[in-house]
Amino acid sequence: MSSTSPSAIALLNIQQDVQTRIDRKLALFIDQQTQTADELITAMKYSVFSGGKRMRPMLLSIVGNMLDANPDDLDVASMSIECIHAYSLIHDDLPAMDDDALRRGKPTNHIQFGEATAILAGDALQTLAFEIVLNHPLSKDNSAKRVDMAKVIAKASGVNGMCAGQSIDLLATGNEISLAELTELHQLKTGALLSACVSLGAILAPSIPIEHIQLLQKYASKIGLAFQVQDDILDVISDSETLGKPQGSDTDLNKNTFVSHLGLEGSQSFLQMLHNEALQAIASLPYNTDQLKAFTDFLVSREY
Secondary structure (H helix, E strand, O other): OOOOOHHHHHHHHHHHHHHHHHHHHHHHHHHOOOOOOHHHHHHHHHHHOOOOOOHHHHHHHHHHHHOOOOHHHHHHHHHHHHHHHHHHHHHHOOOOOOOOOEEOOEEOHHHHHOHHHHHHHHHHHHHHHHHHHHHOOOOOOOHHHHHHHHHHHHHHHOOOOHHHHHHHHHHHOOOOOOHHHHHHHHHHHHHHHHHHHHHHHHHOOOOOOHHHHHHHHHHHHHHHHHHHHHHHHHHHHOOHHHHOOOOOHHHHOOOOOHHHHHHHHHHHHHHHHHHHHHHHHHOOOOOOOHHHHHHHHHHHHOOO
16 A cells, blocks of 8 residues: 555544544543652653554544444543553563563663563553543443443453463463464464454444454454564564664564564465455445555554
């Protein structure tokens, strides 16, 4: 997809709008927290506002708007998801896990603030995610859906989702695993939170048929995997300045990647297959899926 195509320009506008809104609302919410732990709050904000693309809120917003959900309610869900995402990155970068010193072109949280504060910042962001969902104002129609929202986020981020994937990843480092095991790993570690964005967009929308939700979940599973395949490709073909982290870090850590299993060309072919399957999953939906298609194109063609 050309970066100057109408769909790409429209998607860029969505990304900028979502990022501005979520950053403003998250900053306000975090600033309302206790002021007796200034260093902790500073560390939390350091990672939350470190220049992320807000892809998960983009997806959540696109799905929710497509289904006529309340935009302000979608922002509440997005704020929660971003807190979970930021906490996971802080903990992933710790010496006991991936031991990364650079994230988005800046020192990782534990390098900047020390390991103890970084661990606490991650813990605090995880709990803040649920405080947002359970306490932030929602529209009258969606106020009763708080528990359902919390369940989706808990499942996606815990032992049945992201944490399980990270555990499998750590145990697999230095050991050869099958392609099926690698796929399962990343469906949990990366895909679960993206799938949660789709689920939250559907939860906050007026009632929609279960078969439509199932198609959206199938779509989410494909793009979640595609996201990781592209990450693995970029780790090989891109440079540290573009990536905002050390190029080849997965190879240096002897991690299993799609490139190590399939080769570069095989991974690119697999990425294209996942891209096509994602678009096929939403082809029959009776909604305007143009923005979702543009998001899919962006996801598999991004450069960092």
